[in-house]
Amino acid sequence: MGKVLMKGNEVIAEAAVHAGCKYYFGYPITPQSELVAYMAKRLPEVGGLFLQAESEVAAINMVYGAASAGVRVMTSSSSPGVSLKQEGISYLVGAELPAVIINVMRGGPGLGSIQPSQSDYFQATKGGGHGDYQIPVFAPATLQEIVDLMQDAFDIADRYRTPVYILGDGMLGQMMEPVEFTERKAAELPPKDWATTGTRGDGGPKITNSLRLDPDDLEKHNNHLQEKYSKIKENEVRFENYLTEDADYIVVAYGTVSRIAKNAIKKAREKGIKVGMIRPISLWPFPEKPFYETRENVKAYLTVEMSAGQMVEDVRLAVNGYKPVHFYGRTGGMVPSQEDILAEIIKMAGGDQ
Amino acid sequence: MMELVFERTNGLTEKPTHYCPGCTHGIIHRLVGEVLEEMDIIEDTVGVASVGCSVLAYDYFNCDMTQAAHGRAPAVATGIKRVLPKDRIVFTYQGDGDLASIGMAEIVHAAARGENITVIFVNNAIYGMTGGQMAPTSLVGQKTATSPFGRDIALQGSPIRVSELLATLDGASYIERVSTHDVASIIKAKKAIRKAFETQKNGLGFSMVEVLSTCPTNWGIDPKESLDWVKEKMIPEYPLGVYKDVKGGK
Numbered sequence: 001m002g003k004v005l006m007k008g009n010e011v012i013a014e015a016a017v018h019a020g021c022k023y024y025f026g027y028p029i030t031p032q033s034e035l036v037a038y039m040a041k042r043l044p045e046v047g048g049l050f051l052q053a054e055s056e057v058a059a060i061n062m063v064y065g066a067a068s069a070g071v072r073v074m075t076s077s078s079s080p081g082v083s084l085k086q087e088g089i090s091y092l093v094g095a096e097l098p099a100v101i102i103n104v105m106r107g108g109p110g111l112g113s114i115q116p117s118q119s120d121y122f123q124a125t126k127g128g129g130h131g132d133y134q135i136p137v138f139a140p141a142t143l144q145e146i147v148d149l150m151q152d153a154f155d156i157a158d159r160y161r162t163p164v165y166i167l168g169d170g171m172l173g174q175m176m177e178p179v180e181f182t183e184r185k186a187a188e189l190p191p192k193d194w195a196t197t198g199t200r201g202d203g204g205p206k207i208t209n210s211l212r213l214d215p216d217d218l219e220k221h222n223n224h225l226q227e228k229y230s231k232i233k234e235n236e237v238r239f240e241n242y243l244t245e246d247a248d249y250i251v252v253a254y255g256t257v258s259r260i261a262k263n264a265i266k267k268a269r270e271k272g273i274k275v276g277m278i279r280p281i282s283l284w285p286f287p288e289k290p291f292y293e294t295r296e297n298v299k300a301y302l303t304v305e306m307s308a309g310q311m312v313e314d315v316r317l318a319v320n321g322y323k324p325v326h327f328y329g330r331t332g333g334m335v336p337s338q339e340d341i342l343a344e345i346i347k348m349a350g351g352d353q
Numbered sequence: 354m355m356e357l358v359f360e361r362t363n364g365l366t367e368k369p370t371h372y373c374p375g376c377t378h379g380i381i382h383r384l385v386g387e388v389l390e391e392m393d394i395i396e397d398t399v400g401v402a403s404v405g406c407s408v409l410a411y412d413y414f415n416c417d418m419t420q421a422a423h424g425r426a427p428a429v430a431t432g433i434k435r436v437l438p439k440d441r442i443v444f445t446y447q448g449d450g451d452l453a454s455i456g457m458a459e460i461v462h463a464a465a466r467g468e469n470i471t472v473i474f475v476n477n478a479i480y481g482m483t484g485g486q487m488a489p490t491s492l493v494g495q496k497t498a499t500s501p502f503g504r505d506i507a508l509q510g511s512p513i514r515v516s517e518l519l520a521t522l523d524g525a526s527y528i529e530r531v532s533t534h535d536v537a538s539i540i541k542a543k544k545a546i547r548k549a550f551e552t553q554k555n556g557l558g559f560s561m562v563e564v565l566s567t568c569p570t571n572w573g574i575d576p577k578e579s580l581d582w583v584k585e586k587m588i589p590e591y592p593l594g595v596y597k598d599v600k601g602g603k
Contacts, residue, residue: 023436049435053428054462061425061459065432068419069399073436091422196417196433198441200396205366207411209402209420 003178008168009034011143011179012102013042015150016074018181021100022048023073025062027055029081030114031170032104036076056081060088060101067097068208070195072154076102078170079120080111089163090129093225094210096194098157100150102166104173107333115333116170118255121310124165125284132222134229136236137165137283139254143177149281155187156236160228161194167283169306171256171335232285239287240279243269244294247276249348252303252315254280257336261304264341273349283311291318302326302348304341306334364389366415375569375576377533378406381475382413384543385446388550389416398442399433401426403456405448406481414446421445424456427463430470442553444471449490450480453513457489460519467524467558471549474515477566478587485571489513492590497571512590516563520596526558528597532565534583538593545595557599565591 006014013035016024024039036052043050053059059075066073077085082103092099105120107113124137136156140146146166153164196206212218242262244250253261258279268275278290291301300323303312312327319325328344330336361367364386372378389395395416402410404423411418421429426445434443452460452474463470479497480486487500490512494503504512516530527549531542542564549560565587567579574582 025432051431051435054458057425058428058431058459058462061422061428062432062435064421064425065401065419065429065434066436067432068429069433069436071436073432087422088425095420196399196419197437198397198399199417205415205417207418207420209411209418211408211420 003180005176005178006143007034007174007176008143008146009104009173010038011146012076012150012166012168012173013038014181015147016100016154017042017046018147019072019151019154021072021074021154022046023066023071024048024050024075025053025059025066025073026075026077027053027059027081029078031106031173032076032078032102035102035104035173056084057088060085063099064088064092064095064097067092067099068095068196070192070197072158074100074102076104078104078106079108079117082120082123086129089135090131090133091210092163093133093135094131095208096161097163097208098161099163100153100157100166101163102168105167105169107331113333114170116256116306116335117331117333118169118257118306118310119331120167121283121305121307124167125286125314133225134284135163135165136232136285137167138238138281139167139283140172140281141255141258141279143172143175143179147179147181151184155189156232158189158192159187160232162228167255169255170333236282237285237287237289238281239290240281241290242277242279244276244278244290247274247294248299249273249275249345250294250298250301251275251277251341251345252280252301252311253277253305254283254311257304257306260336260338261341263338264345267338267342268345271346273345275345275349280311286314286318288318291315295319295322298323300324300326300348302328302344304336304344305329306336307331362386362390364395364415365413368412370413371409372406373570375567375579377566378475380533380539381473381542381564381566382410384539384546385444385473386414387543388547392547392550392554394442394550394554397440398444399437401430401433401443401445403445403447403451405451407446407448407475408482410446424451424454425459426451426456427459427468427470427472431463431466431468434468434470439556442471442550444473444550446473447475448481449474449476449478450488453489453515460515461522464519464522464525464559464561467526469553469556469558471553472561473546474561474563475566476515476563476591477568479568479571481568481571492586514591516561516596519561524559525561525597526599527552527560529595530563530565530591530593532583532588532593533567534565534580563591
């Protein structure tokens, strides 16, 4: 299969199908509605099921049910809808059920806007719902990267028995780019012998559950979750270094903002500023290593986000006071321009180059 | 040798239940367990426990069980039923706080879609697990922890009759309200539960049995008085009977 020109939201959907997802439960919300419509048409073709739920709350609980029955399943939404899913996501974590959740982020708070944003970084990476948990979060920057990350997301969900987020923004969902759906060898994954499918032929009754009334029992379960998170931190960190080897300054950006930042970096280099970029691809686990490796040598970092400053907190933790960490952000659906970012780089570098 | 005249149904586990003395949850569990056993579907069944007194139902039914968030059992059951092979049976076991209050959207839409699941809806007109608060099903004048002066229509509205409400939906195939206040009504309740599971087995769509139940602890009366309260107070408000029976299909 060669390259095809597709819209971001449709690529997310098709990539999920290629990753072996046959079941989708969702509810319409802009700016990811094309994804829902694509699944409605596409899943019956692969013998799967698309079901429009009565709400995001119902959708995530249908996902919970399907996941408990052992199938690959996903849901998608945009910011306000993802807030509604948080209860169910916490239950998925508690019951250790695998699922993939897409958030095509829009501006907030409240009903906010329908324009692109990165304002749900905290929600995705710092728990989101109630309880003491983490969820792996991946943020593609191109439509081709969606294809690769989607397969990873489903594999990681199954391997660690956890929900996984794919965090995009309205721009990524709406843009068109050529993509290629490459066939990948299926990962070796543990059997889903925990699934509640009826006991016929597979032994005694099984239970999927997040309730543990005995404090000792619940603490053991939480310790088990923490051990799982340690393994995810060891194995699933993803990032891209761009021109960081000789860099005096480093821009930190993820998702579509990183693409604008790249162009600004090229312009800055033309002006003689040695600037590079660290692009976190996994937002949790956050890639700390590239900061440990650069913080001795660079002069400063600049985090650029479509938020009032969320990822910048993780950048500061990783830089740990070694060097100044600057921030430039736009909110409400406003997208930082190449010129804006270039001006911030020049400011960081201490003058008018 | 003594003749065995009564034993635990294989539809239930050996775990003792946590229910209060005089609560009829235990009877309703047994009826469901017996039906699963008699229909020989224990191994084909996935049950969905809800939130409330019956939250631990996953320990009591001898089939695969999933525990759902408060009110969401019909959505969870939908997810399970839609992805498993067609011969699997899926039921939810929900109380009135769970189903008729926080879970109203999920139950209405599961019925409207004609989800081929069975709902056992236990209505005792109160929130039990949290300590006796007013439920949407609490009777007018009923004193609870959150209606200390009695449920007042002007302040708290009127009770919701779920069976009647869901029976208006085309997707609902079989809906009956039964009671557990005496032996005759318990026998009728079992027949209704069996019919509900048969409705699902025959692929006819959504089935629900509303079972009127007691809560001596939170009603503040003894078990015998509780059974009388069901008969004298609840049944006039919640008349027993078949509200929907589509039989051969829709």
